Amino acid sequence: MRHLVLSDIHGNWPALEAVLQAAPPFDRVLFLGDAVGYYPDGDRVLGWLxxxxxxxxxxxxxxxxxxxxxxxxxxxxxxxxEWQRGRLSPENLAFLASWPWQREVEGALLVHGSPCDPWEYLDDLAPARQAFRCSEARLAFHGHTHLAGAFLELQGPRPWVRYQAFPEGGELVLPPSVRALVNPGSVGQPRDGVPGAAFALWEGDRIAFYRVAYDLERVAARLAEEGFPPWLYTRLTLGQ
Known part of the structure; x- marks a missing residue:
C-alpha cells in the first residue's frame, strides 16, 4: 500500500492543492498534525482530510x-x-477533536513531535536518540520542525544515530537493521531554506521525499483578503 505522508499544512490550501496535483497515485493519507494555524484555509484543509x-x-x-x-x-x-475556530464547520471541528496524540498504521508510529512527547522538537541527535528509546517501532513519522529528513538508528550493541536531510527531495530505503524517525517536511510552511510544499510517499521500506513549487501569490492574495500579517507570505518565499 502506498501512503501519502503529510504534515504541518497550517491552513495553506494552495500548497496542499499543489501536493495533490504533483503526488503519484496513493492509497491512503497519513497526516502528522497542525492542519490549522498561520494561513486562512484551515476549514478547507480539515474538510479534505x-x-x-x-x-x-x-x-x-x-x-x-x-x-x-x-x-x-x-x-x-x-x-x-481564534479567527479560524470561528470559521470551522461543526463537522470539521468534531473531526479535529477526535484525533489522538499518536497512532499506529501498519506498524509505523504517527506522532507530531516525538514518540516521547508530541510537543518535543526532534531537531538534534540527542532528542532523536531519546525518541528511539521511547518507541519500539522500526519506523515512526513525525512533523513539528518543518524540516524534511530522517534520523536513522543502526541497531547493534551500541546503536549509532545519524541524520539525513531531504530539503529538495530524494529517496530513503531502509535496510533491515535500521530504524527511522522520518519527517516529510511541511506542506504549508517549510523551514529548511527551500520554498515549496513538502510531502513524502511511503511504500514498504521506501520513503520518497518531494518538494513542489506553487504560486505563492495565491497565498499572498488570501492573506491580504483576510487581513493576515504579510510576514507569513515572506516566510514562504524564503522557505523559513
Missing amino acids: REVGAECVLGNHDAWLLALDRLPVEGVVLEIL
Missing part, C-alpha cells in the same frame, strides 16, 4: 485551537487560531 478518511494525529496548533476557551488569546498565532 475528513473526506479522504486520513489517519491523523494532533499537532500543537490543533490542540491550541481546541483549547482556546481555556487559553488567554495573546499574540498573532492564537489570534489566527
